[in-house]
Amino acid sequence: MLDVKFIREYPDVVKQNVINKNESADIDALLVLDEKRRSLIQEVEVLKGKRNTVSELIASLKKNKEDATSHIEEMRAVSDTIKSLDDSLRPIEEQIEDRVLRIPNMIHASVPIGKSAADNVEVRRKGDTIEQGFRKNHLEISKQLNILDFERGAKVSGSGFGFYVGKGASFERALINFMIDLHLEKHGYTEMLPPFLANYASMRGTGQLPKMEEDMYAMPLDGLYAIPTAEVPLTNFHRDEVLANDQLPVKYCGYSACFRREAGSYGKDTKGFLRVHQFNKVELVKFVKPETSYDELEVLVTDVEDVLNALEIPYRVLQLCSGDTSFSSAKTYDLEAWSPAEQKWLEVSSCSNFESYQARRANIRFRNDQGKLEFLHTLNGSGLATSRLMVAILEHYQTEDGHINVPKVLQPYCRFDRI
RNA sequence: GGAGGAAUCGCAUAAUGGUAUUGCAGCAGUCUUGAAAACUGCCGGGCUUUCGCCUGUGGGGGUUCGAGUCCCUCUUCCUCCGCCA
Numbered sequence: 126m127l128d129v130k131f132i133r134e135y136p137d138v139v140k141q142n143v144i145n146k147n148e149s150a151d152i153d154a155l156l157v158l159d160e161k162r163r164s165l166i167q168e169v170e171v172l173k174g175k176r177n178t179v180s181e182l183i184a185s186l187k188k189n190k191e192d193a194t195s196h197i198e199e200m201r202a203v204s205d206t207i208k209s210l211d212d213s214l215r216p217i218e219e220q221i222e223d224r225v226l227r228i229p230n231m232i233h234a235s236v237p238i239g240k241s242a243a244d245n246v247e248v249r250r251k252g253d254t255i256e257q258g259f260r261k262n263h264l265e266i267s268k269q270l271n272i273l274d275f276e277r278g279a280k281v282s283g284s285g286f287g288f289y290v291g292k293g294a295s296f297e298r299a300l301i302n303f304m305i306d307l308h309l310e311k312h313g314y315t316e317m318l319p320p321f322l323a324n325y326a327s328m329r330g331t332g333q334l335p336k337m338e339e340d341m342y343a344m345p346l347d348g349l350y351a352i353p354t355a356e357v358p359l360t361n362f363h364r365d366e367v368l369a370n371d372q373l374p375v376k377y378c379g380y381s382a383c384f385r386r387e388a389g390s391y392g393k394d395t396k397g398f399l400r401v402h403q404f405n406k407v408e409l410v411k412f413v414k415p416e417t418s419y420d421e422l423e424v425l426v427t428d429v430e431d432v433l434n435a436l437e438i439p440y441r442v443l444q445l446c447s448g449d450t451s452f453s454s455a456k457t458y459d460l461e462a463w464s465p466a467e468q469k470w471l472e473v474s475s476c477s478n479f480e481s482y483q484a485r486r487a488n489i490r491f492r493n494d495q496g497k498l499e500f501l502h503t504l505n506g507s508g509l510a511t512s513r514l515m516v517a518i519l520e521h522y523q524t525e526d527g528h529i530n531v532p533k534v535l536q537p538y539c540r541f542d543r544i
Numbered sequence: 545g546g547a548g549g550a551a552u553c554g555c556a557u558a559a560u561g562g563u564a565u566u567g568c569a570g571c572a573g574u575c576u577u578g579a580a581a582a583c584u585g586c587c588g589g590g591c592u593u594u595c596g597c598c599u600g601u602g603g604g605g606g607u608u609c610g611a612g613u614c615c616c617u618c619u620u621c622c623u624c625c626g627c628c629a
Contacts, residue, residue: 179610201608
């Protein structure tokens with residue numbers, strides 16, 4: 126979340142940012158509440174100061190066995206007033222918190238202003254887009270080879286769930302292991318295997334709640350939510366903690382299943398793996414010093430590109446415009462893999478710098494060079510999500526006789542080199 | 545699920561119901577050629593030009609003039625019992 130002090134000082138900048146991000150938030154209502162809060166605090170603090178000094182007086186009178194009855198009587202009234210002021214303050218502070226949590230992060234100065242995905246800027250491209258040719262789409266080829274089963278997924282769980290079957294399951298597992306090993310060995314991340322359910326405080330810490338509640342699977346009986354990304358547990362790993370200065374940067378790499386209700390997106394890209402309620406993803410999360418976070422973002426993107434390069438899948442890197450940059454992010458790059466059968470780019474990764482937005486929500490600090498406590502910066506990127514990557518692989522590595530060659534780098538992870 | 549114990553600054557610790565102690569670590573300074581040691585200051589959050597003020601003992605309530613301390617409740621951790629892959 127943003128610092129309330131910042132919102133108070135630069136309300137117009139914050140308002141323009143909300144517009145640029147295609148979000149909505151009533152900044153003026155917040156400022157009215159903030160004003161009310163501060164004047165109430167001023168009033169109540171004078172009374173509390175009085176109570177403190179008189180209480181001390183009462184203590185010393187009692188120690189000397191003198192009479193303090195009149196002071197106690199007086200303080201009884203003061204305490205009642207304090208209580209009623211505190212009572213009127215509480216709902217105001219709750220409203221302020223709720224409103225602040227619903228204000229999006231400020232975009233970075235380098236982010237182009239734009240309305241939608243059409244205004245995103247292609248930064249670079251590796252490999253060429255290719256024609257469909259003889260290639261079948263991922264649903265046809267996977268049905269023919271019996272490696273994915275969405276019909277039975279729908280029977281067992283519902284629309285938008287699928288089974289990986291036989292060599293399809295092995296191949297998925299190989300892909301995950303390959304990506305994790307690459308990030309550990311080549312990029313120096315620490316491996317994590319997180320819980321797939323998280324509590325309210327964690328979901329709030331990374332910015333999913335309270336605003337995106339309808340996108341989450343919830344288990345109200347236990348107050349738990351199915352994670353939409355490993356970003357949630359990996360970032361909240363350090364919630365309410367202070368990291369040592371020389372510990373930074375901290376880099377985690379973790380696999381998780383990801384769960385998304387995808388409410389409101391019915392009918393859009395719903396074919397097979399293009400949009401599912403559960404998918405697998407290897408996530409990268411970094412905790413860094415503020416002055417290094419934009420350099421760390423660039424490195425994060427190249428860490429992800431290494432995976433696509435190793436798999437020899439054509440891809441492009443996009444810088445998202447303001448309107449397409451997510452709620453909590455200050456700057457985001459998307460990576461898209463080419464799908465010959467769909468004849469379009471598929472989003473397979475999203476790499477973002479959240480600056481101190483998540484750190485402030487989740488209260489993650491470090492001791493800076495001056496020995497002071499300061500919010501650090503968090504970043505994360507998918508490295509990568511397998512479902513759409515699988516679509517690209519099944520198309521690119523398809524042979525004319527209707528089989529799939531296993532990419533060279535995955536062969537050591539599979540017990541076969543052809544499906 | 546049941547019984548008992550615990551939670552105080554980054555870590556560790558103290559506090560007959562009278563307003564949070566001390567040590568370590570960290571930061572700045574004095575001294576030093578430099579470092580160490582020693583000494584001084586800072587060292588949870590907020591407000592304040594300064595002096596200071598408010599707040600803060602896992603979360604939320606309550607009793608009281610006054611709560612780390614007493615009561616209720618929730619959470620987490622530890623010990624044991626039960627159930628379980």
